[in-house]
Amino acid sequence: MKVLHVNNVANVPVGLVEGLRKIGIDASLYQPYTGINTSGKLSKLKVVSNRIADVRALRSKIARERYDIVHIHYAFFGMLGVLGGYPYWLHCHGTDIRRNLYHPLFKTVTKISLDRAERVFYSTPDLKIHAEKARADAMFIPNPIRTELFEPRGFEGTGNKVLLISRIDKIKGIDVAFRALERVKKDNPELQIDALTWGPDLDRFKDCGFVNFIPKMTHEELARLIPNYRVVVGQFELGIMGMSEMESMACARPVVCHFEYQDWYTEAPPLALAKTEDEIVERVEELLEKPDLCEELGFAGREWVVKYHDYVAVAERLAKLYAGG
The missing domain is CATH 3.40.50.2000 (Glycogen Phosphorylase B;)
Structure with missing residues (x-):
């Protein structure tokens, strides 16, 4: 064929x-x-x-x-x-x-x-x-999801790094994400928050001061980057997981995002669910405080992606x- x-x-x-x-x-x-x-x-x-x-x-x-x-x-x-x-x-x-x-x-x-x-x-x-x-x-x-490319590589980062994986786009719920992450940064001054330099609403946030923007990279480079973060933050508007969230799960990193379709699969995806600003702050800070929970949720996410995607x-x-x- x-x-x-x-x-x-x-x-x-x-x-x-x-x-x-x-x-x-x-x-x-x-x-x-x-x-x-x-x-x-x-x-x-x-x-x-x-x-x-x-x-x-x-x-x-x-x-x-x-x-x-x-x-x-x-x-x-x-x-x-x-x-x-x-x-x-x-x-x-x-x-x-x-x-x-x-x-x-x-x-x-x-x-x-x-x-x-x-x-x-x-x-x-x-x-x-x-x-x-x-x-x-x-x-x-x-x-x-290319699970041979996006895979656990051994956590080499520090405990104070968060990656906003979502495209900088209103439709991804980026406004509530930035409001929440600004609060997380105030609560954790030593925290490093990174985001990718892509999306139609980038100009609104690129000078916010509390997020470090990383130049857009290849898929292969992204697969090497993701495992070095304690927590990955996804999208909060549409109630779905995009490729970026699932690629992060495949790297065995815990993902905080909004997902409305818990009954879509035989097993609900193991996510740190959040939608509101308060919920995002609570989930991110809980994961930062509990490394064991990060690893547990991360590896459960990896197994789920391998099984369904x-x-x-x-x-x-x-x-x-x-x-x-």
């Missing part, structure tokens, strides 16, 4: 492609043009021109390479398949249906992309209601669907 994944969203396709290769499937990843600079007439024309060229290039590649499955990521990118005239499977990841399915500018192309797809997948529990509204047969596929297991599940199972 020969499979092409299109558009790398949050490194999910990377994990799926690697997992499929592990089980003997000829899988590869194609990155289409994603430029969105529309300032000025010439820039707008360039975007349109590049997208048209990309549709043609991808269509030619698919015809030449004779793929059995074309698996496209991010809902409105399904238009590549619609315009290219080939069958495709469509994988939804978040804003692409949570917002775009109702957005005046994007809802039409999103709906067409979903309607024309052979199969539709969604990646987090909160997307079920949106995906099934458009496609009653939409199916949940767990996000693949290991990239090879997810790839095996996907391969059965590709084969008609």
Whole structure:
């Protein structure tokens, strides 16, 4: 079987492609043009021109390479398949249906992309209601975590380091996270709080003074970084775990975040649950004070991710669907 994944969203396709290769499937990843600079007439024309060229290039590649499955990521990118005239499977990841399915500018192309797809997948529990509204047969596929890359490496950090792993984005609940972490810092002046330099709301927080911002890094560098923190802080708005939270769990680090879907899995994920500012402060400070609890929660999280989100297991599940199972 020969499979092409299109558009790398949050490194999910990377994990799926690697997992499929592990089980003997000829899988590869194609990155289409994603430029969105529309300032000025010439820039707008360039975007349109590049997208048209990309549709043609991808269509030619698919015809030449004779793929059995074309698996496209991010809902409105399904238009590549619609315009290219080939069958495709469509994988939804978040804003692409949570917002775009109702957005005046994007809802039409999103709906067409979903309607024309052979199969539709969604990646987090909160997307079920949106995906099934458009496609009653939409199916949940767990996000693949590369558990051989994100693994416990031996805790080499000190007891006073916290990592905010979430993207600096309002939709991730970043405002309540920063308010809580500022209080934690005041209670623990020696504490080092780090965050990654990425996200649309970065400018609002980059000069806050109590957080050290680390330059954005590769996935491999991130896997080496995470194990050196006592506590990892995730997102608090949508009630879900993203790739970053689960990658941190795979590194056996305790994760503080808001998760609403405790019944989604046979076993609830072992998280330090929090939503409000007070709850976040309480959970982080409790973990800082109790190293044994950190290790217990961290290794339980690692076992849970391996059981429910290991990239090879997810790839095996996907391969059965590709084969008609």
